Amino acid sequence: MHYYMIFIITVILHKLSNALDTTICTNDGTCECRNNNVSCTKYIQEAPFILPNNTTTIYFVDVPITAINNNTFVNGNLQSLTWVASKIMIIDALYNCNELQYLDLSQNNIQKLSDDTFKNCFKLEYVDLSYNQISILSDNLFSYTKMLETVKLEYNTFNIITQNIFKENINIKKLSIGNSNFFILAENAMSNLNKLEYLNIENSGIEYLNKSSFGDHNKNLHHILLNNCTNLKSIDNALIKSAPNIETIELKNCGSIYSLPPNIISLKNLKSLQLFDTEIQPKCHNGWFSQWYNNKNTIVIGYQGYLQFKENINNHDCPAKIYYFSDTNTLTLTKKGIINCMAYGNPRPAITWLVPGGLTFHENKEADVNIYNHPDVHNWDLKQIDNQPILISKNGSLHILRMLRNSIGNYTCYASNEHGNDSKIVEVHLDSGIFYNIKMNAIILGITSAMGFLILTILCCAFKLLLIRLNCIKKRSKPTEAEMETTEQNDV
Ligand SMILES: *[C@@H]1O[C@H](CO)[C@@H](O)[C@H](O)[C@H]1NC(C)=O
Numbered sequence: 001m002h003y004y005m006i007f008i009i010t011v012i013l014h015k016l017s018n019a020l021d022t023t024i025c026t027n028d029g030t031c032e033c034r035n036n037n038v039s040c041t042k043y044i045q046e047a048p049f050i051l052p053n054n055t056t057t058i059y060f061v062d063v064p065i066t067a068i069n070n071n072t073f074v075n076g077n078l079q080s081l082t083w084v085a086s087k088i089m090i091i092d093a094l095y096n097c098n099e100l101q102y103l104d105l106s107q108n109n110i111q112k113l114s115d116d117t118f119k120n121c122f123k124l125e126y127v128d129l130s131y132n133q134i135s136i137l138s139d140n141l142f143s144y145t146k147m148l149e150t151v152k153l154e155y156n157t158f159n160i161i162t163q164n165i166f167k168e169n170i171n172i173k174k175l176s177i178g179n180s181n182f183f184i185l186a187e188n189a190m191s192n193l194n195k196l197e198y199l200n201i202e203n204s205g206i207e208y209l210n211k212s213s214f215g216d217h218n219k220n221l222h223h224i225l226l227n228n229c230t231n232l233k234s235i236d237n238a239l240i241k242s243a244p245n246i247e248t249i250e251l252k253n254c255g256s257i258y259s260l261p262p263n264i265i266s267l268k269n270l271k272s273l274q275l276f277d278t279e280i281q282p283k284c285h286n287g288w289f290s291q292w293y294n295n296k297n298t299i300v301i302g303y304q305g306y307l308q309f310k311e312n313i314n315n316h317d318c319p320a321k322i323y324y325f326s327d328t329n330t331l332t333l334t335k336k337g338i339i340n341c342m343a344y345g346n347p348r349p350a351i352t353w354l355v356p357g358g359l360t361f362h363e364n365k366e367a368d369v370n371i372y373n374h375p376d377v378h379n380w381d382l383k384q385i386d387n388q389p390i391l392i393s394k395n396g397s398l399h400i401l402r403m404l405r406n407s408i409g410n411y412t413c414y415a416s417n418e419h420g421n422d423s424k425i426v427e428v429h430l431d432s433g434i435f436y437n438i439k440m441n442a443i444i445l446g447i448t449s450a451m452g453f454l455i456l457t458i459l460c461c462a463f464k465l466l467l468i469r470l471n472c473i474k475k476r477s478k479p480t481e482a483e484m485e486t487t488e489q490n491d492v
């Protein structure tokens, strides 16, 4: 009887302590626990989830809980949390996320995230909240997560990205924000994102992609995706100018684009411009595209409407307009250089260059009745000039064959046809790098000489001291007072 009681108590105690030790891994096999990775699919249980102490990774698919709070997980030291295709609606702050780097909560029902959601997640680098119903992104949502590099917010229902949302997130490289309600990218919304490489605004309602939403330095921007942006009217030319390393621009199924930025032709790394099912309106300001398309048709992909575009635009009278030139050009002494000036007009415009020193160069001068009878190259009194070190090419570029000091200055490009004219000034400078090198060399030479002199002096003194020690030189006696007086008088 006595022993029987003890046995029962022991069993009960055993069961109890087992229950305390029971982690999420000790279930019927819906969860798999391996290498610190707890992975559950279709796991139906109430929180809290008790994790093995060494858990760093959670991988939940279809684990239908509606709210996450600081009691959802017990134990564990999470670095990576994936909880997708479930029913999460509400997230309180993720309190135990000090080590969290990776968070994927896509395909849930999240509607709103409080300012505190990521308050302690200061190591977070990757966050995916796509395919939810987030209708408002609060200004401070990401203000604690300064390490963020990838942010995926596509397929939600918010309609604006304000200028504050990413103000602290200077490390973002990949950003996806498109959704069909989204139509306002506020001024300066992206202006702190100097490291941005990939921007995806697909499937959204934006009309303009303006430079004013961005900062001045977008040198890292390689990919811009705007597919299915059926309201898109224009992309700012200045934005393209600030992002010279763009490799891909995707504009598939974007309806009818009012204005395509001509600075696209300056993108040296551009590998593809995708235009399937998109129309570029055949307006004079898009005329540059017809010239460029012919030159580099490997880069434009899927523009079925090109022939139609070309035919339409050829029926317009277009005044001459310069669409591409560089404001300043820095050339190297004695080297070759090109100064670009490209103009569109219908009929094809005449290009005239006025260079420092007064020479004038013409190309296609027949298009302008005022200049058609000028010599191709002439000085101020219309005298033909031969053998000059500058040539003008068919596309309007000026080639300087040998850059000299007197080639510095303002070059004026003038484009004209019967419907109008346009002009731009290009300032040409000398590469200061050479001067800098010369200056640095001079400084180094100076320092070396000084050091040399110092060492020599020290050696000399040391030698002298040695001689004195050896008594080879008599110490000079101090000058007498009379001598000093005479020298003072001489000085006066
Ligand atoms: C925790 O670590 C122990 C050994 O260190 C290991 O046997 C166990 O599988 C780990 N747990 C998980 C969930 O990986």
Ligand SMILES: *[C@@H]1O[C@H](CO)[C@@H](O)[C@H](O)[C@H]1NC(C)=O
Residues within 6 Å of the ligand: 037, 038, 039, 057, 059, 080
């Ligand atoms: C964790 O396990 C899941 C399922 O086996 C796997 O898909 C995931 O990649 C694993 N995560 C890590 C970080 O190992």
Ligand SMILES: *[C@@H]1O[C@H](CO)[C@@H](O)[C@H](O)[C@H]1NC(C)=O
Residues within 6 Å of the ligand: 021, 052, 053, 075
């Ligand atoms: C996990 O760690 C806590 C204390 O940090 C300890 O009380 C508990 O027994 C540990 N659980 C396991 C299964 O090791």
Ligand SMILES: *[C@@H]1O[C@H](CO)[C@@H](O)[C@H](O)[C@H]1NC(C)=O
Residues within 6 Å of the ligand: 069, 070, 071, 092, 095
């Ligand atoms: C959990 O969250 C509540 C408020 O939601 C807070 O009062 C409490 O201190 C938190 N607990 C921990 C351990 O952070």
Ligand SMILES: *[C@@H]1O[C@H](CO)[C@@H](O)[C@H](O)[C@H]1NC(C)=O
Residues within 6 Å of the ligand: 185, 186, 187, 208, 210, 212, 213
């Ligand atoms: C973008 O530019 C267009 C046209 O220049 C202007 O109408 C629009 O208000 C600008 N949008 C923003 C958000 O700055």
Ligand SMILES: *[C@@H]1O[C@H](CO)[C@@H](O)[C@H](O)[C@H]1NC(C)=O
Residues within 6 Å of the ligand: 202, 203, 227, 228, 253
């Ligand atoms: C564009 O929209 C179509 C249908 O609306 C969809 O099938 C396609 O996946 C979308 N493309 C992208 C890149 O999102």
Ligand SMILES: *[C@@H]1O[C@H](CO)[C@@H](O)[C@H](O)[C@H]1NC(C)=O
Residues within 6 Å of the ligand: 338, 340, 342, 393, 394, 395, 396, 397
């Ligand atoms: C204009 O044509 C010249 C060759 O004549 C070429 O070197 C130059 O790169 C062209 N300019 C542009 C902007 O394509």
Ligand SMILES: *[C@@H]1O[C@H](CO)[C@@H](O)[C@H](O)[C@H]1NC(C)=O
Residues within 6 Å of the ligand: 409, 410, 425, 427
């Ligand atoms: C070149 O033009 C700019 C204005 O475009 C002017 O400020 C500058 O003084 C001019 N330089 C010369 C050498 O004429």
Ligand SMILES: *[C@@H]1O[C@H](CO)[C@@H](O)[C@H](O)[C@H]1NC(C)=O
Residues within 6 Å of the ligand: 370, 420, 421, 422
């Ligand atoms: C250039 O165009 C302007 C109007 O835009 C006109 O007033 C001017 O006379 C034109 N200049 C020449 C030389 O045709």
